[in-house]
Amino acid sequence: MPTEIPTPVRLAALTSRLPERLRTGYWTRVVPVLTLLAVLTHIPSFVRPVWSPDEGYLATQARMLADGGVLYDTVVDRKPPLLPWLYEACFSLFGSLSLWPLRTLAIVAHLVTAIMLASIARGRWGNRAGAAAGALYLLASIGLSPEDTQAATFEVFMLPAMVAAFRYAERRRWLAAGIAVALCSLTKQTGGAVLLPVLWMLLQDTRRRGAPWKPALLKVAFGFAVPIALVAALLTKPKGFLSWVVTGNGDYASLGGDWLLMLGRALGNSAILLAAALGFLFPLGHRLWQRYRTGQSPSPATAVRVHGSAGDLWVWLLSSVVGVCVGFHFYGHYYLQTIPPLVLLGVGAVCVSAIAWKPVLLYNTAAACAFWTLALAWPGxxxxxxxxxxxxxxxxxxxxxxxxxxxxxxxxxxxxxxxxxxxxxxxxxxxxxxxxxxxxxxxxxxxxxxxxxxxxxxxxxxxxxxxxxxxxxxxxxxxxxxxxxxxxxxxxxxxxxxxxxxxxxxxxx
Missing domain, CATH: 3.40.1010 (Cobalt-precorrin-4 Transmethylase; domain 1)
Known part of the structure; x- marks a missing residue:
């Protein structure tokens, strides 16, 4: 009678057959850690049935659509259609009594965002910077009011497409970058602001290579316009889509209102995010101050180390700030779109300075723990x-x-x-x-x-x-x-x- 091989031995044999790159590769080590961190930081999202009115609005919309409602006709909203459709799809698969499927997908969205940020940082500053960028993003992603960070809302789901647009542009994949911008815009209008760094990178790339810019621009324009046109023309009522998503938001986004209230909200949420991300923002601020005080450009060695200019990251941050300011509401969840470029700028600053990674990671971990505890204890x-x-x-x-x-x-x-x-x-x-x-x-x-x-x-x-x-x-x-x-x-x-x-x-x- 043959002797049964113990399970651990069988698993070890199977593992040994895997390619070396898969067993010991960079992403094999980093992705599981980022996955665990994404789950841990967003566990509080499951402790409440609803975190924000936006979730309630989307859930009600989804039920209306499932009952035969027509988006931008008998079901109206000022937002693009992708997230209402996602809610509707989840309700059809898992029922409409709970938002746990959407909260799970929100964690996946955060994880995908973190992995792509890690890829960008790794290409610029090396393996350690890549892992740090992914971890720092996940730690900072809960660094606002729990109602803004633990809810499954528009900003969370537009972040993967936003980072993807930047990543594709960095790799000169202009058609894919345009499609990513379109997906971002179809999740929330202000996501389209990432088109600014995409175009800036396109112009810088064609100027550096001495290549014509029109073919690349046509690819971006085609990738951006076609998905939006298809959604507007085939999946919704074009007139309703244009009115509710584009032209009908003038009063909502007007300058009128209580400026003291708006200013207070803007400064308050900015201060909260600054405190949550101070671990990597302090090195960035310190580096900017040193360069301003000395009036000197980085040395050639430093320039090589930071993989060229960080101008594209600053343009990305500027576009994100514009996205936050559009409408002059300054809600906390609007600030989520500023976190990816801030993380990359901070990681770059740490990489070209004498600051060690340990205090940066320790501070941001402590801040994340504080916001995590706050979410569990949030007044109900x-x-x-x-x-x-x-x-x-x-x-x-x-x-x-x-x-x-x-x-x-x-x-x-x-x-x-x-x-x-x-x-x-x-x-x-x-x-x-x-x-x-x-x-x-x-x-x-x-x-x-x-x-x-x-x-x-x-x-x-x-x-x-x-x-x-x-x-x-x-x-x-x-x-x-x-x-x-x-x-x-x-x-x-x-x-x-x-x-x-x-x-x-x-x-x-």
């Missing part, structure tokens, strides 16, 4: 109130009833498992209110064009909603400030519950 009063309201809505209605949430928390539709009475999932569409700009230019007269006519038609066709949730609190769109909503509540509804500053109305029989 608002979430508890939202859950109470959603439970009350579900108890006072049936699955066939519709609900109107008059506020800025569309997650109530998803948590209560009730259909919206209108395509306008927040009061912002009907009043031009945005949490980032205060009370200026808010009211019926500032709504999306024809929004109120569409709203009235929906209620007339489908019937009045069984439940209305007034979640306006002390906002400048409270019912008494919006006559149509005030008349609707006074004429047809009665109060059936109050939860903090949220009031629940039921249709009067």
């Amino acid at each position: 009063a608002q979430m508890s109130q939202t859950a109470q309201v959603a439970t009350a809505v579900a108890e006072r209605s049936t699955p066939k009833d519709t609900v109107l949430v008059w506020g800025m928390h569309p997650e109530l539709y998803w948590l209560s498992d009730r259909k919206p009475a209108t395509r306008y999932l927040t009061a912002g569409f009907l009043t031009n209110f945005s949490g980032g700009k205060g009370s200026a230019d808010v009211g019926e007269q500032y709504s999306v064009p024809d929004a109120w006519q569409t709203f009235d038609k929906e209620l007339s066709t489908n019937g009045l909603p069984e439940i209305v949730v007034d979640d306006s609190g002390h906002a400048p769109y409270q019912p008494y400030l919006v006559p149509r909503i005030e008349d609707l509540l006074d004429s047809h509804y009665e109060v059936v519950g109050a939860y903090g500053d949220t009031v629940v109305y039921r249709l009067r029989k």
Whole structure:
């Protein structure tokens, strides 16, 4: 009778048959570590059903699309379509009761971003710099408010395409770079800002090689335009896509608003990110100060070591800052797109200075631990109130009833498992209110064009909603400030519950 070979011996034999490069190669060692780090840093994302209104909006959109809704028609949003479709696909595969599949994909998006950053840094400064860039990105990716970093929202999913666009441009793969910019823009409009460093790198490359720039530019333009045109023309309504994604955001992105509020948010989130990433930003600042003080350029040896000029990274950072500033809202999650170029600039600064890697990594690890602990301990009063309201809505209605949430928390539709009475999932569409700009230019007269006519038609066709949730609190769109909503509540509804500053109305029989 043959002797059974022990399992460890069989595994060792199988491993020995693998190619040497696969067994001991750079990526074989780095990718598992980055994977573990990506999972560990984003474990807190699973402890809450919803982290932000954006998640609630996307989840509600996905259910509407699954029920036959048409994007940019009966389902509207100011954002591009890729992420709503991703939510819809996940719900069709795993059900719509939980966001865990999206949170898992968000971790994958962070991991892919980290691996590509590691590839860029490795090509410029060597193996150690590559591994450090990937790790530092993952540590810094949770260095803002947990509501901004642990949620599965637009900025997280646009980062892989953004870094890919830069990486392809660095390798002179212009068609692929254009496609990556298009995918980034179809996730969120401001992702298109990465086109700026792509074009800058194209011009620098053609100038350095003495080659004509038009063929490369045509490749970038083709790669960028064709995916967007296909999505707009074949997968959505072209007119609706153009209006909602491109031309219809003028009021939302206007200069009007509470400038002190906007400035405070901008400075506050900048300071938080600075504190989270100080480990690699301090060497960068120190190097810039030394160069400014001495007024000297790097030596030839240093220039070789840093793989040429870092001008492309600075242009990338500039484009990311422009993306953060567009709309003048300065929400924390907007700042996620600045992290990749900051990481690469910081890694480059460490590589050309006398600073050791150990204090940089220790500081950023400690900062990440602090933000990780903060995410687990993040106050849940608002979430508890939202859950109470959603439970009350579900108890006072049936699955066939519709609900109107008059506020800025569309997650109530998803948590209560009730259909919206209108395509306008927040009061912002009907009043031009945005949490980032205060009370200026808010009211019926500032709504999306024809929004109120569409709203009235929906209620007339489908019937009045069984439940209305007034979640306006002390906002400048409270019912008494919006006559149509005030008349609707006074004429047809009665109060059936109050939860903090949220009031629940039921249709009067």
